[in-house]
Amino acid sequence: MPKRYTLTYFLLFFSVYIFSQNIQIDSLINASEYEKSDSIRIKNYLEISRLYNSSDQNDSALYFLRKGKICSEQLMNSKKQSQKETGSFLLAECYYSVALIEYNDLNFSSAEKDYNEAMQICNHLIKYSESQMIKTEVLKLKANIHSGIANIYIDKGYYSVALNNFLNAQKITDTLINNGIIPEKESAAQFFHLGLIHYYLNNFQKSIKYYKKALEISEKYHNESAIAKINSNIGIVETQLNHIETALSYLKKALKYAEKEKNEILKAQIFDNMADCYSKQKNYHNAELYLAKAMIITEKYNSKQGKIYILLGLADVYNKTNKYRRAKDYSDRALILAESIKSISFIRDIYLQISEIYENEHHYEDALNYFKKYKTLEDSIINKEKLQQIQESESKYLSAKKQEEINRQKLELAKRDSELKIKKTQNYIFGAVVLFLIVLIFIIFITLKQKQKINNLIQKQNKKITDSIEYAKKIQTAALPSEKVLNRLFKSHFVLFKPLQIVSGDFYWAVKKDNFIVFAAADCTGHGIPGAFISMQGISFLNELTLISDLTRPDLILEEMRFILKKSFRQTGKFNEQSDGIDISLCSINTDTDELYFAGANNSAYLIRNNEIIELEAVSNPIGIYYKEIAFKKQKFKLQKDDIIYLFTDGYADQFGINENKIQKFTIKRFRELLIEINQKPPAEQKEILEKTYFDRKKQSKQIDDILIFGIRY
Numbered sequence: 001m002p003k004r005y006t007l008t009y010f011l012l013f014f015s016v017y018i019f020s021q022n023i024q025i026d027s028l029i030n031a032s033e034y035e036k037s038d039s040i041r042i043k044n045y046l047e048i049s050r051l052y053n054s055s056d057q058n059d060s061a062l063y064f065l066r067k068g069k070i071c072s073e074q075l076m077n078s079k080k081q082s083q084k085e086t087g088s089f090l091l092a093e094c095y096y097s098v099a100l101i102e103y104n105d106l107n108f109s110s111a112e113k114d115y116n117e118a119m120q121i122c123n124h125l126i127k128y129s130e131s132q133m134i135k136t137e138v139l140k141l142k143a144n145i146h147s148g149i150a151n152i153y154i155d156k157g158y159y160s161v162a163l164n165n166f167l168n169a170q171k172i173t174d175t176l177i178n179n180g181i182i183p184e185k186e187s188a189a190q191f192f193h194l195g196l197i198h199y200y201l202n203n204f205q206k207s208i209k210y211y212k213k214a215l216e217i218s219e220k221y222h223n224e225s226a227i228a229k230i231n232s233n234i235g236i237v238e239t240q241l242n243h244i245e246t247a248l249s250y251l252k253k254a255l256k257y258a259e260k261e262k263n264e265i266l267k268a269q270i271f272d273n274m275a276d277c278y279s280k281q282k283n284y285h286n287a288e289l290y291l292a293k294a295m296i297i298t299e300k301y302n303s304k305q306g307k308i309y310i311l312l313g314l315a316d317v318y319n320k321t322n323k324y325r326r327a328k329d330y331s332d333r334a335l336i337l338a339e340s341i342k343s344i345s346f347i348r349d350i351y352l353q354i355s356e357i358y359e360n361e362h363h364y365e366d367a368l369n370y371f372k373k374y375k376t377l378e379d380s381i382i383n384k385e386k387l388q389q390i391q392e393s394e395s396k397y398l399s400a401k402k403q404e405e406i407n408r409q410k411l412e413l414a415k416r417d418s419e420l421k422i423k424k425t426q427n428y429i430f431g432a433v434v435l436f437l438i439v440l441i442f443i444i445f446i447t448l449k450q451k452q453k454i455n456n457l458i459q460k461q462n463k464k465i466t467d468s469i470e471y472a473k474k475i476q477t478a479a480l481p482s483e484k485v486l487n488r489l490f491k492s493h494f495v496l497f498k499p500l501q502i503v504s505g506d507f508y509w510a511v512k513k514d515n516f517i518v519f520a521a522a523d524c525t526g527h528g529i530p531g532a533f534i535s536m537q538g539i540s541f542l543n544e545l546t547l548i549s550d551l552t553r554p555d556l557i558l559e560e561m562r563f564i565l566k567k568s569f570r571q572t573g574k575f576n577e578q579s580d581g582i583d584i585s586l587c588s589i590n591t592d593t594d595e596l597y598f599a600g601a602n603n604s605a606y607l608i609r610n611n612e613i614i615e616l617e618a619v620s621n622p623i624g625i626y627y628k629e630i631a632f633k634k635q636k637f638k639l640q641k642d643d644i645i646y647l648f649t650d651g652y653a654d655q656f657g658i659n660e661n662k663i664q665k666f667t668i669k670r671f672r673e674l675l676i677e678i679n680q681k682p683p684a685e686q687k688e689i690l691e692k693t694y695f696d697r698k699k700q701s702k703q704i705d706d707i708l709i710f711g712i713r714y
Contacts, residue, residue, distance in 0.1 A: 025051050038075045039083075042068045042090045049097055056301055058101050065101075068094040077631050084631070085125060085134050092121040092138070096145060106304045106341040108152045113593065115152075119145050124556060136181055143172040150193070155305070157344035157377075159200050166193040185221035188214040192230060195237075200345075204237050211237070228257035232270050235277075244277050251277070265306070268297035272309050279317055287317050308334050308346055312353060319357050327357050348377035422544050426568060429540060433533045436472055440529075469502045469529070476503050476532050479539045481510045489517050490712050494683040496690050498651075498707040505531020506649045506706035509542050515592045516552040518542075521647035521710045522584035523603065525624075530580075531706070538582050538623075541565065554586040554599035555634040561623045562601075562632075571625035581624025585616070585647040589639065589714075596637045596645070606646040606672070607637060608679045613672060643714045644679050651707035652690070657697035666697060683711055 025048055032044040045068035052061035072094060075087030095118035102111035122142045129135050150165035170190040176182045195210035211234050218226040235250035251274050258266040275290035291313045298306035311334035318327035331354045338346035351374035358367035443464050486493055489510055497508065505527050510519035520542065524534035541561045551557045561582070565571070569580060583602035589595070598605060600618025607614040619632050653668040674693060678686045690709060 038071055039086050039090065042071045042075070042094075045071070046090075046093055046097060053097075053101055053104075058105065061101055062098065065094050065098050081130060085129050085131055088121055088125055089134055089138060089141075092118040092125075092141060095121070096141060096148070099145075099148060103148060103152060106155075106343075108156065108341065109593075112149060112152055115145050115149050120553060120556070136176075139172050139176060140182070143169040143176075146172070147189070147193075154196070154200065155341075155343055155345070157348070157380075159197055163197050166197065169193075183221070185217055185223055188217040188223070188226055188230075190214075191217070192226075192233075195233065199233070199237055199240075202240075204241055207237050208234060224257050225261050225263070228254050228261060228263065228266055231257065232266065232273065235270075236273050239273065239277055239280065242280065244280055248274065248277050264297050265301060265303065268294040268301075268303070268306055269309075271297075272306070272313055275313050275317075279313070279320065282320075284317050284321050287313070291317070304337055304341060308337050308343075311337070312349065315353050315357070319353070319360060322360070324357055324361050328354070331357065344377055344380070348374055351377065421548065422540075422564075425540050425544065426537070429533075429536050432475070433529075433536075437529070440469075472529065472532060473502050476507075476536065479536060480507060486510060488512075489519070492683045492713040494687040494709075494711045496652075496687050496707065496709040498694075498703070499527075500651075500703055500706045501528040503528055503532035504706045504708075505535055506651065506708040507535040507539060508647070508708060508710045509539055511543070511546055513546050513550070513552055516588045516590055518546055518552060518554075518557075518586070518588040519647070519710070519712070520584055520586045521603070521605075521649060521708055522582050523649035523651075523706070523708070524582050525580040527706060534580055534582065537565070537568065538584070552588050552597075553634060554588055554597050555632040558584070558586060558599050558601055558623060558632040562621075562629075565624050569624070573625050573627070581622035581626075583618075583622055583649070585618065587616075587645065587647070594639045594714075596639050598635045598637070599632045601632060603647075603649065605648070606675060607643060608646070608675065609640060609643050611676060611679070613676055639714045641714065645712045645714070646675060647710040647712075649706065649708045651705035652694065652709060654705055655694065655698060655707070656701050656704060658699050658701070659697065663701070666694075683713055686711060 028044050028048050028051075032041050032048075035041045035044065045064045049061040049064040049068070052058070052064070069091060072087045072091035076084050076091065078084055078087065095114045099111045099114035099118065102108075102114060119142065122138045122145065125138045126135055126142075129138070146165045146169035150162040150169070153159070153162035153165065170193070173182070173186055173190060177184060177187060191210045191214035195207045195214065198204075198207040198210065211230055215227065215230045215234070218230060231250045231254035235247045235254060238244075238247035238250060251270050255267065255270045255274075258270060271290045271294035275287040275294070278284070278286040278290065291310050294306065294313075295310050297303075298310060311330045315327045315330035315334065318324070318330065331350055335347065335350045335354075338350055351370050355367045355370035355374060358364070358370060481489075486495070489512055495508055497504070497506070499506070505524040506522065507524070508519075508521050510517065512518075522535070522538055524531045524538060526534065538561075541564055542557070545551050545557050545560050545564075549560070551560065561584075565581070585600045585603040585605040586598070587605065588597045590597070596607070598616040600616065601621055601623050602618055604618045605616040607616060614637070616635055616637075619630060621629055621632070648671075653666050653671045655666050656663055657666060674690070678689050681689070694707070
């Protein structure tokens with residue numbers, strides 16, 4: 001049975017902040033307690049976590065990374081732009097370091113999520129950072145993130161996705177090498193990754209070609225850690241080509257460097273692959289001996305991936321020595337581990353191993369069943385369409401350097417086009433509102449001039465005004481998500497929407513972007529036509545930021561909205577300057593992970609679970625100019641079945657009505673109590689109760705504000 005064991009991790013750059021290995025953890029912890037600089041304290045936490053991780057104390061490493069995250073988020077709230085950017089970058093470093101630990105524990109889902117968190121922060125900094133030094137360090141980190149994501153997809157067996165991520169990492173590396181920021185030796189990783197992908201696709205000659213290019217560069221710069229890994233991988237490929245003596249010579253050379261580097265995990269991998277060579281030579285005694293050596297190390301470091309390979313190796317040896325019961329036992333143990341980490345490539349190889357065991361036992365029906373399972377997974381991993389996609393990806397990379405100038409021009413044109421689209425949309429909205437106001441003023445003027453005429457004529461003119469406002473209502477209604485759209489996005493929901501006048505300063509909004517559903521409820525300055533104008537701008541900003549700029553994190557969207565609104569309305573904070581703004585609750589749901597992200601500007605929201613209310617708190621800042629601006633904060637919750645989320649504006653709670661013969665506000669307290677009372681009912685029934693409660697209490701009182709309540713059942 002062909003074993004597929006190779007190294008799947010090659011770090012492009014070390015973490016930006018690396019201290020000397022002889023610095024003791026205790027001294028770093030003590031130094032951090034008295035350190036006044038937040039950024040240095042966070043860098044200490046990163047180094048402490050790295051040292052704990054290198055000694056296989058992952059719980060302690062994660063503890064200090066959590067402390068690093070908290071300090072980074074506090075630093076992001078600084079008034080100084082440079083400190084905000086440093087805090088953001090260090091937060092991305094923390095997410096990246098957590099992902100590395102999770103990947104080594106084979107927790108692929110959590111690792112990918114944290115890599116993506118780090119990537120989103122990096123993309124934001126590349127776009128908006130004012131520091132060239134920060135941008136450079138962010139590029140290095142981004143290359144590592146792409147490399148980390150690629151390793152996850154290699155282990156899962158999705159090689160085309162892995163290759164695309166490696167190519168993205170390598171493009172960044174090329175740019176940094178060409179600009180003299182990093183040394184040429186880092187380009188070895190490019191060839192290493194290409195060799196890795198071609199090995200998994202069974203293109204062994206091409207794999208060796210790329211590995212030897214990587215080895216040549218690593219030897220030139222005396223990178224002994226890389227030399228060990230590359231020699232080991234060449235030995236694996238030579239094994240698959242049945243060049244056993246050649247394979248053993250490369251593996252022994254790799255072992256010499258691994259022992260020099262004191263890399264125990266690499267030693268275990270080399271022992272396992274040497275066992276594979278001895279097995280092919282039918283020297284089963286040596287094969288079992290080297291597998292035992294590898295197992296001792298993997299048990300010490302609790303490496304699930306290593307255990308699977310060794311269990312497969314033992315199953316292969318016992319199958320070839322006619323010890324079928326033991327072979328089947330080791331295969332079953334390997335399968336349980338492989339299924340626990342959801343690795344398609346592992347499960348595929350185990351199915352083939354079990355098929356061969358059953359065939360040797362003459363259980364042909366079971367052998368055929370497992371071979372069919374193997375073939376199904378094999379075809380899903382390597383098929384013509386994927387091979388073509390991978391070849392196309394590689395060709396694109398190899399020709400990318402020639403296209404750099406063209407690509408740069410295309411990006412610039414795309415950026416200008418995006419800015420023009422936003423400006424054009426704003427101009428259309430502004431022009432439509434101005435035209436509407438001119439028409440309205442003209443109608444009013446004519447009405448006043450004709451005041452002496454009969455009442456019928458006055459009524460006719462009033463009707464024209466109303467018709468004009470009704471037409472504005474149609475424009476606003478068309479901009480809101482239709483019931484059909486909401487039904488497609490949510491399992492069940494309701495919207496209670498009662499404008500104070502014909503048009504409203506409140507609005508609700510929802511879109512789907514990839515695997516995220518983003519939705520909001522907002523309250524704009526003013527009512528009627530002025531409020532409606534700002535609400536149309538708000539809807540436009542949200543559409544542009546999510547659908548064109550690809551943002552899905554609520555806090556980043558609110559930051560961008562604040563920037564665009566201040567720029568569009570020319571708000572600088574000067575006296576007598578208009579200060580229109582938007583209060584908003586903004587959520588996004590990751591439909592893959594059932595995670596809810598929330599950020600609010602002067603507008604909170606509620607999550608009710610098991611009749612308990614959780615308040616999603618907003619930052620006390622509007623979208624717009626404010627005397628003391630602070631960053632919008634992201635909150636995250638794991639959603640459960642039948643959770644219900646309420647977004648709302650202040651109109652319902654602020655409405656006056658008759659209570660015990662007194663005129664009183666409904667209040668936010670009564671509103672919360674009412675939601676707890678009705679939250680388990682179907683959304684349509686909740687809407688009816690909210691409406692009835694409102695009208696029963698309001699009686700003859702006038703409505704004082706726009707009313708909006710947006711409820712979503714998950």
